[in-house]
């Protein structure tokens with residue numbers, strides 16, 4: 001049984017170099033056979049996660065939700081959705097995982113609630129100008145009869161972010177219609193979220209992921225959006241930092257940590273969220289969006305380390321999550337970066353090439369200093385699935401008028417056993433999203449015994465990453481920036497960590513010699529007959545002197 005990694009002064013705090021696995025509960029494993037993944041499914045698969053070698057699980061929202069946005073529309077933060085289980089079961093899961101050495105991170109969605117949340121129902125039932133409506137952003141419309149939305153903002157999912165209700169007022173929702181934005185200038189909104197944080201920390205969670213963390217605060221005048229205006233009316237406003245400082249004080253009482261979903265291109269603004277009295281970490285979306293290109297990857301790594309160093313926060317390395325195109329698919333396309341706006345149906349994809357690159361990217365990201373996030377199924381090398389259009393549920397697809405393929409292609413129920421119905425997901429009826437015909441060929445049971453599989457690569461890499469002190473964060477060294485680039489030929493990324501560890505990635509277009517070394521720890525594919533590192537592959541080496 002794995003032990004929780006100690007947090008004494010001799011080692012850095014666990015979250016500075018943790019490997020964190022994202023569980024999209026609805027699609028992880030179905031314990032009761034009804035077609036939807038659930039907590040029973042996760043509990044039954046904890047041994048798999050122990051064997052994989054991850055330090056923590058981040059659960060996408062598991063709260064009561066009408067699923068207008070896959071659970072990011074929360075009707076009650078203190079209730080587990082009955083489709084997933086119940087609160088006592090969540091507590092059991094948190095405790096069982098912890099016994100097995102795995103910490104839990106829950107997902108809090110502070111920007112908005114569900115339109116079924118008690119507060120919003122009360123606001124609808126109350127009159128314009130009432131205290132109930134002040135918890136949200138209700139406004140009169142423009143135009144002669146108030147028939148034009150109050151401002152010209154655009155929803156993150158496309159279209160206007162305003163919906164008109166029966167009495168003629170409009171409410172703001174930066175995402176789907178079923179996700180009314182909260183008014184963060186209201187003290188009750190702050191109070192409630194601080195209580196919710198305490199509620200989950202009291203239940204033993206080790207951390208909280210903060211959804212849409214840079215969007216909460218709005219210019220109270222809700223003005224039209226004029227490009228280039230600073231501050232932006234709703235992105236990255238200064239008021240947010242005070243909110244996160246009070247959150248940090250709460251987390252510190254429980255030894256809890258935060259990871260913020262902060263999509264900001266400006267690295268200096270991004271780093272402000274990671275000051276010592278604010279969030280511990282934030283997702284590295286610049287690395288996630290970076291094309292498979294040696295120069296761009298190297299700059300993304302250097303920029304990441306440089307932006308984190310002044311605030312003493314560890315970097316995070318992310319290749320994939322429940323919002324973006326699966327890694328093996330993205331790397332198998334002509335455009336290997338990620339951009340929401342560029343997603344279209346029918347993009348040609350070379351999965352063999354993408355998989356080869358994804359294997360190399362796994363070794364790259366797991367060797368970098370900081371924490372690393374894996375999204376369920378990434379360890380199986382799952383591709384983005386084509387979902388029949390009439391089965392797509394994602395509001396991003398629906399609100400785009402059917403142009404954007406949406407995010408369901410990366411949310412397909414996992415294949416566990418090749419020979420069971422629905423690839424062993426556990427359902428006795430068809431799962432909530434259909435699995436592609438080839439899904440069983442990715443099943444975890446078969447990959448587990450195949451030395452050449454993606455699962456075996458991840459298990460071995462995570463084992464080494466934990467065992468080798470050279471991959472660990474250094475206690476007392478707050479920048480965690482122990483990475484030195486080795487001089488290398490064009491197209492080769494090679495760097496050292498401590499204890500003689502070397503990571504080398506070949507993006508040069510042809511086989512390349514390995515840097516000087518004494519031992520080969522792991523390669524993403526076997527070396528070629530002459531001992532060269534093939535194109536689009538990576539290796540971990542050790543040099544003893």
Ligand code: GLC
Nearest residue numbers: 069072109175211212322323
């Ligand atoms: C975040 C989530 C995404 C969700 C959105 C609105 O970006 O990751 O899945 O749709 O917030 O809550």
